[in-house]
Amino acid sequence: MRKLIIVLALLAAGCSAVPATEQARPAPAPPPAAPAASAAPSRPPADLPASWRLDRRGAEHEIEGYADRVSVLPGEKFALHVSTTAPRFTATAFRMGAEPTAVWRSAQVKGERQPPARTVRGTVTAAHWRPSLTVGTAGWAEGPYLIRLDASTGAQRYVPVTVRSASTSGKVVMVNAVTTWQAYNLWGGRSLYKGPGGFEDRSRAVTFDRPYDGSGARLFLDFEQEAFAVAERSGVPLAYLTSLDLKPGVLDGARAVVSLGHDEYWSPQMRAVVTRARDQGTNLAFLGANAVYWRIGLGDRTVECDKERRCRLWRDTEPESALVGQMYDCFPAEGAYTVSRPRHWIFAGTRGTRFPGMAGVETDRVSPGSPEDIEVLAESHFSCGGRQTVSHTTYYTAPSGAGVFASGTMRWVCGMRGRSCGHGVPESAAPFTRRATTNLLTRFARGPAARPGARGLSSTRGTG
Numbered sequence: 001m002r003k004l005i006i007v008l009a010l011l012a013a014g015c016s017a018v019p020a021t022e023q024a025r026p027a028p029a030p031p032p033a034a035p036a037a038s039a040a041p042s043r044p045p046a047d048l049p050a051s052w053r054l055d056r057r058g059a060e061h062e063i064e065g066y067a068d069r070v071s072v073l074p075g076e077k078f079a080l081h082v083s084t085t086a087p088r089f090t091a092t093a094f095r096m097g098a099e100p101t102a103v104w105r106s107a108q109v110k111g112e113r114q115p116p117a118r119t120v121r122g123t124v125t126a127a128h129w130r131p132s133l134t135v136g137t138a139g140w141a142e143g144p145y146l147i148r149l150d151a152s153t154g155a156q157r158y159v160p161v162t163v164r165s166a167s168t169s170g171k172v173v174m175v176n177a178v179t180t181w182q183a184y185n186l187w188g189g190r191s192l193y194k195g196p197g198g199f200e201d202r203s204r205a206v207t208f209d210r211p212y213d214g215s216g217a218r219l220f221l222d223f224e225q226e227a228f229a230v231a232e233r234s235g236v237p238l239a240y241l242t243s244l245d246l247k248p249g250v251l252d253g254a255r256a257v258v259s260l261g262h263d264e265y266w267s268p269q270m271r272a273v274v275t276r277a278r279d280q281g282t283n284l285a286f287l288g289a290n291a292v293y294w295r296i297g298l299g300d301r302t303v304e305c306d307k308e309r310r311c312r313l314w315r316d317t318e319p320e321s322a323l324v325g326q327m328y329d330c331f332p333a334e335g336a337y338t339v340s341r342p343r344h345w346i347f348a349g350t351r352g353t354r355f356p357g358m359a360g361v362e363t364d365r366v367s368p369g370s371p372e373d374i375e376v377l378a379e380s381h382f383s384c385g386g387r388q389t390v391s392h393t394t395y396y397t398a399p400s401g402a403g404v405f406a407s408g409t410m411r412w413v414c415g416m417r418g419r420s421c422g423h424g425v426p427e428s429a430a431p432f433t434r435r436a437t438t439n440l441l442t443r444f445a446r447g448p449a450a451r452p453g454a455r456g457l458s459s460t461r462g463t464g
Contacts, residue, residue, distance in 0.1 A: 048102035052094040052146060054215055058155020061113075063089055064187075064211040065149055066126065070178055070301075071162040071242045075138050078161060079131040083114035086151035091133065091159075096144045096225055098232035103140055109133050111151065117188035117210065122195070122202075123302070124188030127209035137163055142240045144176060144228060146217055158216035165239035169253030172445050174231055176224060176242040177263040179270075179296060182206050182303050187213040192305050204306040205299065223261030226416035227287055227437070231258070234438045236445035244298070246270040251277040256444035261288035261413040265296045265303060266314070275323055278402045283444040286406040287413055287437065289391075290328040290362045292320035319369030325394040325406045326364040326374075333391065334423070335359035335382025337409060344377050346395065346405065346439050350432045357424035358415045358433075363391035364408040371396040378408070403449030405440055412437075 065082035072078050080091060088111050093104040114129040135147070140163050147159040162176050183192040187210050195201030212218065231238055241250065247269065251257060257274055263286070271292060278284050295314050297304035305311035314320045321327040337358035339347060359380040366374055378393035392408045414421040416437070418430030443449055 048105055049092060050102070052096070052100045052102065052148065054148070054156045054158070056154050056156060057215065058151065058153065059085075062086065062153060062155035063111075063149050063151040064157050064216070065132070065147075065159050066209065066211045067147070067159050067161050068131065068209075069161070070208055070244050071164040071176075072137055073166055074140060074142060074163055075136075077134050077136045079134050080147065080149075080159060081114070081126065081129040082109070082112075082132040082149060083126075083129060084111040084149075084151050084155075085113050086111045086153040086155065088152040090150050091135070092148045092150065093135070093140070093161075094146050094148060095141060096146055096220075096228060098229045103145075104135070106133055106135070108152075119188070119190065122190070123205050123207055124190045124203065125207050125209050126188070126211065127207070143238075144174075144220065144224070144240065146220075149216075157211070159211070160217050160220055162240060162242050164241050164245055167253075168239040168241070168251055171237045171239035171254060172231065172256040172258060172441055173239045173241055173251065173254050174228060174258050175246070175260065175263070176220065176240075177260055177265075178208075178242045178244055179265040179267070179298075179303050180243075180262050181212065181219045182208060183265050183294075183296075183305065184219060185210070185212050187211050192303070192307070205302045205304040207303075208301045219262055223288065223410070223413055227258070227260050227413045230416060230434050230437050231441055234441045236441050243270055246273045248273060251282060254282045255447055256283040256285060256441070258441070259284070259286045259288065259291050261410055263288055263291045264293045265305065266292045266294070267296050267298045269298070271314070271318075271323065278323070278398050278404065279400050281400045281402050281448040283402045283447075283449050284323075284404045285440055285444065286324050286404075289364045289408055289410040290331075291324055291406075293328055315369075319367070321367045321369035322371075323404075324364070325366075325370055325396050325404050326392055326408055327367045327369070329363055329365045329367070330384035330387075330389050330391070331362045333360040333363040333382060333384055333389075333409075335363075335380050335391065337391075337393075337411075337415075337429075338378055338380045339393075340379045341375070341377045344375070344395070345443065346377060346436050348439055350435045352428050352432055355415065355426060355429045355432065357421075357426075358411050358429050359391045359409045360411050360423060362410045363389075364406065365390055365392045366394060370394070371398075373397065380409070397450040401448030401450040403444065 063084040069078040088108045091106040142165045145161045190203045337355040339353040375395045380391040415429040415433040418427040
């Protein structure tokens with residue numbers, strides 16, 4: 001009960017989960033009308049904007065939209081469903097990586113105020129909106145994209161889309177945690193956490209057929225963007241997927257899989273695919289905390305989680321620590337991240353061993369089900385609502401030779417921004433987390449990290 005009260009109070013900060021009841025499936029949407037405009041020029045215009053950031057969100061429904069596909073292969077098309085009170089708008093695609101860059105912009109599109117959201121058996125949907133324009137991705141590089149909608153009145157919002165990789169063989173795979181993005185999405189007044197009547201009025205299923213709340217890309221920007229920038233600057237070969245793309249065979253030959261800062265909602269298929277990859281020698285990195293927490297169902301563009309009967313915690317039957325190496329322990333957490341094994345190869349070339357504020361806002365620790373050979377690389381002590389606890393950064397080697405790293409703090413990616421992370425995180429956290437992450441990705445890109453000669457500097461096993 002205490003965690004439920006705190007979660008509902010801090011939901012806007014993108015914090016963790018609480019218990020939920022029945023299944024909800026939206027009714028089939030009527031066939032959409034033909035797109036009002038098509039926009040896929042063979043080359044981008046020369047006057048693309050330099051800045052990807054929002055200058056003004058505008059009023060709540062001044063402009064907003066969603067894509068009819070979460071990810072596409074290079075060259076494939078997707079439709080944008082946009083609602084705006086403005087007479088016109090444009091859409092600009094920015095590839096978000098080491099250097100966010102505009103790659104395409106639409107012509108002016110006639111604005112339309114689409115019908116209000118519908119609530120179907122507790123699920124908020126905008127599937128009845130008409131498509132506004134079709135976007136082609138010919139010539140777009142693989143990676144994460146933000147489509148910025150610019151109303152003629154000045155209001156702006158994002159629509160995220162991933163151009164996923166056709167092959168992950170020989171690459172480090174970066175995974176957008178879109179199932180978690182949608183679980184927290186409160187657009188239309190309902191998420192998996194709350195509804196108009198509070199927690200009991202929450203949705204039991206949420207759909208991708210609606211815009212995201214706030215800026216339209218809050219969880220991507222808070223928990224993922226900096227990690228993509230660091231990964232691309234590392235120079236390792238990268239592939240890009242979303243959590244919905246974790247299907248059998250997609251990770252065949254991958255060198256590593258990277259779970260980002262807030263990756264809480266996992267289906268049985270997602271977990272099976274990643275576990276199989278690890279067991280075949282694919283390294284894993286969890287750059288957050290509270291990963292693999294809720295065991296979800298996936299429908300046709302829906303994330304299904306009643307949090308009571310059909311959607312339980314993974315630890316009830318298969319503790320997440322068996323895969324991650326540790327499991328969720330504390331929310332809200334506030335503590336200093338403290339390195340206990342500075343000579344481990346992951347920390348080679350870093351400076352500093354104590355970083356205030358970087359242990360939070362959720363943390364993990366070594367727990368029952370953690371591998372016996374787990375190494376504790378950082379051990380951060382603090383009070384969790386009056387309970388003394390600890391957060392761990394861990395590393396273990398699977399029988400296949402795969403290495404598995406887990407930061408144990410949700411602020412690992414945030415720490416890459418230094419002081420801009422807030423929470424008292426010092427500027428020194430930025431070079432520390434960036435260098436450690438680069439070390440990790442560079443080593444993992446070579447193949448199973450326990451391969452002879454691949455371990456580098458030796459480390460002393462932690463006490464856990």
